[in-house]
Amino acid sequence: MFTVTVAELANTPADQPSAIEDAVSLVLKSGQIKLDVNARINREFGRELSIVENDGGRSLMGIFFFNHRLYELRAQVLPPDPEAGSADALRFQQSLRFTADNGGRAGRGPGRFGRGRFGPGGPQPLVP
Numbered sequence: 001m002f003t004v005t006v007a008e009l010a011n012t013p014a015d016q017p018s019a020i021e022d023a024v025s026l027v028l029k030s031g032q033i034k035l036d037v038n039a040r041i042n043r044e045f046g047r048e049l050s051i052v053e054n055d056g057g058r059s060l061m062g063i064f065f066f067n068h069r070l071y072e073l074r075a076q077v078l079p080p081d082p083e084a085g086s087a088d089a090l091r092f093q094q095s096l097r098f099t100a101d102n103g104g105r106a107g108r109g110p111g112r113f114g115r116g117r118f119g120p121g122g123p124q125p126l127v128p
Contacts, residue, residue: 003074004072004073004074005070009065009070011106014065014070015065019065020070023072024036030053032052035050036048039064041097042097042098044065046063047062047063048062049062055078057076057078058076059089060075060089060090061074061091062096065096067098071096073092075088076089077089081091
């Protein structure tokens with residue numbers, strides 16, 4: 001099961017660290033967090049989590065705060081064989097992109113870094 005939840009927090013005193021921490025603390029009710037790492041999308045920080053659910057399933061989550069909104073992606077793989085759907089769950093969890101109101105930054109990770117240096121023949125030397 002794949003879900004995206006977006007919470008509008010513009011009219012609240014919520015800031016990025018507290019909103020993300022509150023969301024992570026709610027996740028603890030559904031199971032045990034096995035992996036909790038910092039993550040970035042377009043230089044916006046968030047968290048990526050792997051959870052063993054109380055019912056034996058697994059969830060992969062991405063939680064980010066951007067433009068006064070909290071984004072939560074959750075890919076849940078149900079028992080009896082949660083490992084079988086883990087690749088699809090990971091692709092979904094990694095699929096979030098921010099495309100508006102981010103100061104012109106686009107993409108995820110290094111794919112946009114060094115733009116303009118790569119032509120049809122691959123990487124080109126930097127010319128001063």
